[in-house]
Amino acid sequence: MxxxxxxxxxxxxxxxxxxxxxxxxxxxxxxxxxxxxxxxxxxxxxxxxxxxxxxxxxxxxxxxxxxxxxxxxxxxxxxxxxxxxxxxxxxxxxxxxxxxxxxxxxxxxxxxxxxxxxxxxxxxxxxxxxxxxxxxxxxxxxxxxxxxxxxxxxxxxxxxxxxxxxxxxxxxxxxxxxxxxxxxxxxxxxxxxxxxxxxxxxxxxxxxxxxxxxxxxxxxxxxxxxxxxxxxxxxxxxxxxxxxxxxxxxxxxxxxxxxxxxxxxxxxxxxxxxxxxxxLPLVAVATGHLRWPGRVVILAAVAVSVLVIIRQFLAFRDNSRLLGALRTKEERLQHEVSHDGLTGLANRAWFRDRLQSALASGSGATVLLVDLDDFKAVNDSLGHDVGDELLVSLAGLLREVTGDDGMPVRIGGDEFAVLLAGGTTVGETVAQRILDALTQPISAHRLMVQASIGIATAAPEATLDSVLREADVAMYAAKQRGKAAYVRYLPGMAEPVLAHMRLGGELRRALDAGEFHVVYQPVMALETGVIIGVEALVRWQHPERGLVPPVEFIPAAERTGLIVELGRFVLRETCRQTAAWLAEFGPDALQKPGVNVSARQLHDPGFVADVMAALGDHGLTPDRLVLELTESAALRGGQISRTLHELDRLGVKLALDDFGTGESSLSLLRAFPVAIVKLDKSFVDGIEVDDANPAARDARQAVARAVIQMAGALGLDAVAEGIENEAQAARLRELGYTLGQGYLLARPMPAAEMTKLLAAQRSAVAAG
The missing domain is CATH 1.20.1070 (Rhopdopsin 7-helix transmembrane proteins)
Structure with missing residues (x-):
């Protein structure tokens, strides 16, 4: 054999x-x-x-x-x-x-x-x-x-x-x-x-x-x-x-x-x-030695039987075609039930069925959950057609990269999975192949995308839901670690991840319960100490946990999409409070109230309308508002670019926050209608030190000098962030900075304290 x-x-x-x-x-x-x-x-x-x-x-x-x-x-x-x-x-x-x-x-x-x-x-x-x-x-x-x-x-x-x-x-x-x-x-x-x-x-x-x-x-x-x-x-x-x-x-x-x-x-x-x-034998007999009447009878009988056979054959052929069409339709329906219509991959139902069969047979299985990072930004900035093309291209990449090691499926939206038979080491191998493949542009639009991957291998006592839950926890852990990575589920990993996931639900409750409030950090003239503007910052006073740090809840708000509603609250509250201060202290009391906005907000189709409504409801003109965004947010594509240019045409001022930390800072000044640049705190720290690390000091001073000179050449305002001592302030004044922000000048404060500060400033001006 x-x-x-x-x-x-x-x-x-x-x-x-x-x-x-x-x-x-x-x-x-x-x-x-x-x-x-x-x-x-x-x-x-x-x-x-x-x-x-x-x-x-x-x-x-x-x-x-x-x-x-x-x-x-x-x-x-x-x-x-x-x-x-x-x-x-x-x-x-x-x-x-x-x-x-x-x-x-x-x-x-x-x-x-x-x-x-x-x-x-x-x-x-x-x-x-x-x-x-x-x-x-x-x-x-x-x-x-x-x-x-x-x-x-x-x-x-x-x-x-x-x-x-x-x-x-x-x-x-x-x-x-x-x-x-x-x-x-x-x-x-x-x-x-x-x-x-x-x-x-x-x-x-x-x-x-x-x-x-x-x-x-x-x-x-x-x-x-x-x-x-x-x-x-x-x-x-x-x-x-x-x-x-x-x-x-x-x-x-x-x-x-x-x-x-x-x-x-x-x-x-x-x-x-x-x-x-x-x-055939009847025809042979009829053509033999029979008399002609007998031959006629036999030949007529043969003719009738041949016609009946032809009639039945035609009916049989039609029935066969009908059955074939029904069989084809049934196969197509079965395929549609078990496969995703956009990508052609197997779908969630097929995935759960196969995973359940693998667990029932005792053969074991490893699951990879693959989630595209920031996919909503692609849909919002480039359109859903481009997003769909990206998903189709990713499906083809998963087929190619997975090969014979497993079966890729589309779970839904921008979430995919790969089902691998047995083995605990092949999961890391396939996950790394996926991440390596995503280092190159994909789809017809040559998009650079990243993915977070969670890996879970079924234990002997595992159930369908437990394996999927573990893979989901591992995937969220990968996102928390900076995205574009894979993480294998380990015992004990669920609690911190689930706590982070539950945070999204608490954010929704907190918004409804009014637990968020806005604090304001002044932006001052370095020579005179006069308040030029404020930066509005959101804070969360949790009824049980106390003050929740922004570094903890802002990423959760971004991930859940609640950042749009939270940002809308901060914008309207800042406009309301600014209108109240201007009414109390006069039009020159506060020139530049600033509100931070995220890329997720700028992708929202209704963002410009929200800004104009907030200004109009409180009687403010657009030139009274500064919207601050990071360089990374400004680099997010066409939708953000269109939004920023529209806001500029309407008169809203735009500020680049954390300026100097990105790879394309200079090009952004040409591409976007920026009015203010804010020198990042990392270039202010140590700018005054003379002996600890002269090379680092000189580099910071060189960047700070370049930024203020560039801002002057382009007619932009420059604000130095993170000023914490008088030596830093003095060095920045020497370099040409006139505006600053930091703990030396004033810490973030509630609106009531800011009101007292503005009142004191008015009194000082009146006394002077």
């Missing part, structure tokens, strides 16, 4: 070679008369030996299938018995043939061949058919009887009857063997049409039946040429029988190896084919 479980192809080539060689010998012998006629009897026993060897190989390979082993075992014994009979016949031919004359088959050879046919018939009879129910079995038996009689009539008229009525009498053993072969072929042909998906392949059984049909060729030659038909029968026709048998073995072994599937049954056509088979 071959390593893949299939019967070696060499048996087919050997028997085919015997058929060709024997046919060539016969042509030479007919034309030249060279060699003894007994050579015609060699190919059949040699082919029988090869067929027996092939059957033995197959019989050994199907030990796990009792019914198949029984069928092919009986056929093996039958083929061996036939081979013995043909060996005896060949020996007899070499002993007693004279010139072109060959002796009759010995009784011993006929008995062996007859036993082989009987065993083959028994094997075919024992093959189970795919029927169920009394009514279905009755129809099957009726159809098979019709088919048997139709085929038997055809073979009788053109095969057996000419031999029985010939002037030359044939040996009884020859007639019996041909009759048995006819019965075997008819039984196989009628049975294969009803054979279901079972232990014996339908095509293989057809080939077994075709093996027996060689008897029809022998009968025709015998009826036509008498004893002279013996050599062509033995040399040309009968060697086809071992070849058909070896082909059947090969087909069956391929089916066991999963190489091919058996074709569908055509049992519905079998009775009509049998009627057509009976029509």
């Amino acid at each position: 071959a390593e893949d479980g299939r019967v070696p192809l060499r048996w087919v080539w050997i028997t085919l070679g015997l058929v060709v060689a024997s046919s060539v010998w016969f042509l030479v012998w007919v034309t030249t008369g060279a060699g003894p006629v007994a050579i015609a009897y060699v190919a059949v026993p040699l082919g029988g030996v090869v067929a027996v060897a092939a059957l033995y190989d197959l019989w050994r390979a199907v030990r796990g299938n009792r019914l198949a082993r029984q069928f092919w075992g009986r056929l093996l014994v039958g083929a061996a018995s036939m081979t013995v009979g043909y060996v005896l016949m060949a020996v007899n031919a070499f002993r007693f043939s004279v010139g072109g004359y060959t002796p009759s088959m010995p009784i011993s050879a006929a008995a062996a061949v007859g036993l082989g046919f009987a065993l083959a018939m028994w094997a075919v009879a024992r093959v189970p058919v795919g029927t169920s129910g009394t009514g279905q079995r009755r129809r099957m038996y009726l159809d098979r009887t019709i088919a048997f009689l139709g085929c038997a009539t055809l073979l009788w008229h053109f095969g057996m009857a000419p031999m029985l009525t010939a002037d030359e009498r044939w040996a009884p053993q020859t007639l019996v063997l041909i009759g048995l072969a006819f019965v075997l072929s008819i039984a196989g042909i009628t049975k294969v049409a009803y054979l279901g998906e079972g232990p014996v392949d339908r095509t293989a059984l057809r080939l077994v039946a075709a093996m027996s049909l060689t008897a029809a060729g022998v009968a025709v030659l015998a009826a036509t040429y008498g004893n002279a038909g013996g050599p062509p029968s033995q040399a040309v026709v009968l060697p086809l029988a071992p070849l058909m048998l070896v082909l059947a073995v090969r087909v069956q072994s391929n089916a066991f190896a999963g190489v091919r599937r058996s074709p569908r049954s055509n049992s519905s056509l079998l009775p009509y084919l049998a009627v057509a088979a009976v029509d």
Whole structure:
């Protein structure tokens, strides 16, 4: 046997070679008369030996299938018995043939061949058919009887009857063997049409039946040429029988190896084919010695039956097309139910079903949850069509990267998963492949995207929900660690991650309960200490946890999308309070109230309208408001760019916060309508130190000097952030900075304290 479980192809080539060689010998012998006629009897026993060897190989390979082993075992014994009979016949031919004359088959050879046919018939009879129910079995038996009689009539008229009525009498053993072969072929042909998906392949059984049909060729030659038909029968026709048998073995072994599937049954056509088979002898009789009235009757009956067959064939074809269309539609619906319509990947339902099956079988499974980072920004800035193209491209990337290690699926939105069989190490390998692939632009728009990946491997006691929960926790942990990373779930990881996830729910409650408030940090003139503006900062006073740091709740607000509503609250509250201060202290009391905005807010289609509504509701002009955004937010694409330019046209001032920390700070000043730059605190820290690290000090001073010079050249205001001592303030004044912000000047304070500060400033101005 071959390593893949299939019967070696060499048996087919050997028997085919015997058929060709024997046919060539016969042509030479007919034309030249060279060699003894007994050579015609060699190919059949040699082919029988090869067929027996092939059957033995197959019989050994199907030990796990009792019914198949029984069928092919009986056929093996039958083929061996036939081979013995043909060996005896060949020996007899070499002993007693004279010139072109060959002796009759010995009784011993006929008995062996007859036993082989009987065993083959028994094997075919024992093959189970795919029927169920009394009514279905009755129809099957009726159809098979019709088919048997139709085929038997055809073979009788053109095969057996000419031999029985010939002037030359044939040996009884020859007639019996041909009759048995006819019965075997008819039984196989009628049975294969009803054979279901079972232990014996339908095509293989057809080939077994075709093996027996060689008897029809022998009968025709015998009826036509008498004893002279013996050599062509033995040399040309009968060697086809071992070849058909070896082909059947090969087909069956391929089916066991999963190489091919058996074709569908055509049992519905079998009775009509049998009627057509009976029509052939009727036409032959009608064209014989009957008187013309009888011929008319027979020919009319044949014509009617042919028309009925055509009518049934057309109905059968239409029904087959209808069934095919229904089957195709059913397959399409099944595919749609289990696959995602956009990406073509399997969907959540398929994923849960396969994961559940893997857990139930005990084979284990590893799950990767893959979530695109900041995908909403792509939809908001470039449009949903571009977002969809990105998802399709990511699906193709997952297919390619995963390969044979697992199956990628789309869970929903921008979340994907990869189901891996067993193993705890392959998860990291596949996750790293995904991250490496995402270092290059994808989709037709050449977008650079990142993903966070959570990995969880099912423990022996794991459930479907527990595995998915662990993968989800690991994925959120990856996002908390800076995104564009993978994290494997470890025991104890759930609590901090779930606490962070629960924070989103608490944010919603806090917004509804009014737990957020705004504090204000002044922006002052460094020379005079006059308040020029304020930066509005949001604070959360939790009823149980106390003051929650912004570094903790702002990322949660970004992740959940609540930053839009939270930012709207800060904007409106700042506008309300600014209007109150201006009304109390005059229009010059506060020139630049600033509100921080995030990229998520700028992506919101209604953001500009919210800004204008907040200003209008409190009687403020757009030039009274400063919107502060980070450099990273400004680099987020077309939607943000359009929003910023629209705000600038309306008169709202824009400030770049944390300026100097990004990779494209200078280019942003050309690309966006910026009015204010705020030097990042990292360049202010240590700017005054003379001895600790002179190189670092000089670098900070160089950046600070470059920023103030650039701002002056472009007509921008420059604000130094994070001033914490007088030495820093003095050094910044030397460099040319006039505006600053930091704990040295004033800490963030509630509106009431800010009101007192403004009142004190008014008093000081009045006294001066």
